[in-house]
Amino acid sequence: MRLIPDAIRAVLRRDAAADRVVPPSGFTVRLTVFTSAAMAFLTIFVMAFSLASGRLAQDWGEELARASTLRISTPAEQMAGQTAAALRVLEQTPGVARARALSEAEQQALLEPWFGPDLPVDSLPVPQLIEIVETDDGYDSEGLRLRLQAEVPGAVLDEHTRWRRPLVAAASRLRLLGWASILLIAAATGAMVTLAANAALAANAQVIAVLRLVGATDGYIARAFVRRYTLRTFSGAALGAALGLAAILLMPGDSEAGGFLTSLRLQGWHWLLPLTVPPLAALVAFLATQAAARRVLGALA
Numbered sequence: 153m154r155l156i157p158d159a160i161r162a163v164l165r166r167d168a169a170a171d172r173v174v175p176p177s178g179f180t181v182r183l184t185v186f187t188s189a190a191m192a193f194l195t196i197f198v199m200a201f202s203l204a205s206g207r208l209a210q211d212w213g214e215e216l217a218r219a220s221t222l223r224i225s226t227p228a229e230q231m232a233g234q235t236a237a238a239l240r241v242l243e244q245t246p247g248v249a250r251a252r253a254l255s256e257a258e259q260q261a262l263l264e265p266w267f268g269p270d271l272p273v274d275s276l277p278v279p280q281l282i283e284i285v286e287t288d289d290g291y292d293s294e295g296l297r298l299r300l301q302a303e304v305p306g307a308v309l310d311e312h313t314r315w316r317r318p319l320v321a322a323a324s325r326l327r328l329l330g331w332a333s334i335l336l337i338a339a340a341t342g343a344m345v346t347l348a349a350n351a352a353l354a355a356n357a358q359v360i361a362v363l364r365l366v367g368a369t370d371g372y373i374a375r376a377f378v379r380r381y382t383l384r385t386f387s388g389a390a391l392g393a394a395l396g397l398a399a400i401l402l403m404p405g406d407s408e409a410g411g412f413l414t415s416l417r418l419q420g421w422h423w424l425l426p427l428t429v430p431p432l433a434a435l436v437a438f439l440a441t442q443a444a445a446r447r448v449l450g451a452l453a
Contacts, residue, residue: 180348184381187344188388188437189395191337192429196396198337202330203422209323219312220293222251222282226306235280238304242284245299247291254281341385341433342440349381349441353448360449374445378438385437389430397426
């Protein structure tokens with residue numbers, strides 16, 4: 153349990169002599185900082201996408217779970233009577249919180265995306281829709297169907313179940329895809345840091361040989377590289393996370409018109425999640441550099 157605190161102290165403890173072992177500038181520095189910043193930026197967006205998609209699908213699923221639609225298809229002269237009869241049945245059904253018939257304007261708004269704004273709903277045989285909102289306990293759908301079949305022959309009950317299941321499945325898959333993407337980003341970050349550390353260690357082979365001659369241990373040399381690359385990765389990831397948060401803040405707020413795109417902003421305690429990205433990136437760099445240092449130093453022995 154003391155390994156992690158000891159590792160943190162070793163990274164934070166400044167050693168001017170050890171720092172001179174690692175080149176302070178060069179392409180490995182730029183590569184490490186740029187890679188960690190880019191990966192942190194992408195992680196913030198993947199995190200926001202995963203949370204937003206799951207949140208949106210969950211809201212849709214809950215809304216569809218509580219709502220049903222009754223569709224009445226009957227001749228125009230019988231429509232008013234059957235609609236009234238259906239509303240009476242629904243008012244007497246346990247588990248139905250409220251039910252209301254949609255107006256012509258509401259039904260025209262539903263059809264407008266497909267048929268345009270000038271659709272003459274009143275002159276077309278459009279079914280009458282009744283919106284049903286159920287209680288938390290729900291209602292007996294089979295019993296309601298049998299009663300409607302007897303009293304309102306032209307009524308068809310749609311519980312929206314077939315719409316809810318794909319949304320719930322899509323939410324879980326998108327969340328899983330988001331986590332898998334973050335793991336891939338972490339692996340790519342570790343691979344790039346490993347390449348940069350390998351290049352730096354190989355380029356300083358002569359310096360390492362001299363340090364060994366004067367009594368420096370491989371552990372001392374490895375800690376110097378681990379400290380420098382861990383701090384570089386942390387600084388780059390902090391920069392990338394800050395840019396990612398700024399980009400998320402520039403997204404518009406929640407609105408019905410914006411739909412999914414306006415839901416990419418984080419909500420509540422989710423704003424704390426991006427703060428974990430730089431420390432986790434530093435942990436990945438710490439482990440990757442430590443493994444690379446052991447391997448290269450062993451090969452140079």
